[in-house]
Amino acid sequence: MEAVVCIKPVPEADSRLRVAASGVTYDPEGVRYTLNSTYDEAALEEALRLKEAGAFEKVRVVSVGPPRAEEGLRYALAMGGDEGLLVETRPDDLLDPGFTAAVLAEAVRSLPHDLVLVGRRAGDDEAGVVGSALGEHLGIPSFAFVTGLTVSGGGSPLKVRRFTEAGEELLSVPPPVVISLLKGAQDPRTPTLPNILKARRKPLLREPWTEVLSRHPGAPVRAPAMRFELPPPRTGAHLVDYQSPAEAAEKLVKLLREEAKVL
């Protein structure tokens, strides 16, 4: 069996974002990208552990994004992915999550995919749409809020553990399947220096997204962004001067009672 992990490069959590000239997204200039923060890292870690346990022969990583998305894919290869596929967009192509899922579906369809893993949502737009939409486009089942996976290999059903309001649910599902993983106990590995060097020699294919999408039956619906704004700067912070922790606590309680009126 073989697995595909979809990853999205997103700005690092401490980036200072500015609105792009287009007014509909952030300005990619001067932003450092990572794998889709910890969500995709967790998904990849899960796939790599399953591979190391013998469940998969190969783990491939796929990304839809601008040329700089290669850095995220190389990072994924350095973590242990076997091959990469970059579906390239141009910097001014704005793909909404549903549309990305359609492009991604055609990319995944071109690869063996007994299991498709995605992070629970993107670290930048927080949409959380791609996993389910991807299953829909591929015509295979998809499961969200998954906390754990057991794969015995050889095409036998996967045991999928899901987190629900009512409790944990254990399902048995035959491959192929799309899994959207909750960040759990994975503790993603840091690529070692030798693995970073080795990752440079691993195959990484590129295809323009228009070409990939041309294989898609019908025209996927687009939901273009109309405007992008940064949150207004926060005001109203009240700094408390104090000499000792006891005094700080006393003053805080007073403020919470009398000004904020939450106590």
Added chain:
Amino acid sequence: MPISFDLTPEQRELQGLASKFAREEMAPRAAECDRTGRFPEEVYRKAWELGLMNLNVPVEYGGSGLPLLDQCLITEELASACGGMTTSILANCLALQPINLGGSPEQRERFLKPFCADYRLASFALTEPGGGSDAGALKTRAVREGDSYVLTGQKCFITNAPQASLYTVFATVDPEKKHAGITAFVVPRDTPGVSLGREEDKLGQRASSTATVTFERAKVPRENRLGEEGEGFKLAMATLDSTRTPIGALAVGIARAALDHASRYALQRTSFGVPIAQHQAIATKIGSMVQELEASRLLTWLSAWMVDQGKRATLESSVAKCFASDAAMRICDEAIQIFGGYGYMRDYPVEKLLRDAKLCQIYEGANEIQRLVISREYLRRFS
């Protein structure tokens, strides 16, 4: 290769790895280890696991065989979190370089491989209580007895000595011959006659360990001699030629941390109703600090690039090490000044940076010696 200041994606990734390690593993322990002088073995072990140690060991022996420029990029990132830990991480490169440069294929196989297969530390033992700068006058004796050499003498200020399992030791087979008598040996720590002095209590770089190593009739087999008798001085100098540039990068890392702290503080601290960064006296300080930092980094990159191109870089590596470490001292000093009274307090990060930076002016060739080397190299062009 044409000059380019664009790092390759691979270099950016190595930088990213080092920066992440510095942020997550080193920085959180830096203040504690500085206070207590604890040697954070867990950090060094993790650095080894990630491949951040032994950067100069060739790939065929299990190292990463990185170009010097890449080593410098990594060093700057590490040092921005803790200079002392960086010194201890780099110490393996320094100690193993004589084996890299002067060892036979069999010796490299025997000594380098174990360092890449397992976490181990090694020390470079050149300096003696009687003098460091004048290495040609060292006194540790190596007397040939049959198929062995018997070493007697003392080495001081040896980084990682208490934890190292191997020392590269420089001793003389004939003090009369001065430089021409100096010979290099690989001495396992467990050799009978090798003993450790107490660990030094240092001004800075306290996460690193430093101690005296004494050799009392320590018997070393002839197979552990690097090169021929009398080739040791050249080997020591060639080693230092290639490790001096990363010391420049280490100073750049410390200075960068000081400048970053000072910049953030200057924007946030107010006096006379405005952030202190708006007072020209503070703004021009920062203006000068930025210049010195940029110049230091470019000098280390130039020196590393020359070494990677196989060019002779004695002048450039001395310039890089000397300028960057002097600049780091000035930058750290100004950072403390910008912090005012808080800068003088141990609860704030900048006074440690000054203490850590100081070492960069002393070890791997004191800056006075670097200036002599630089002037000698430069004047040669006119004679």
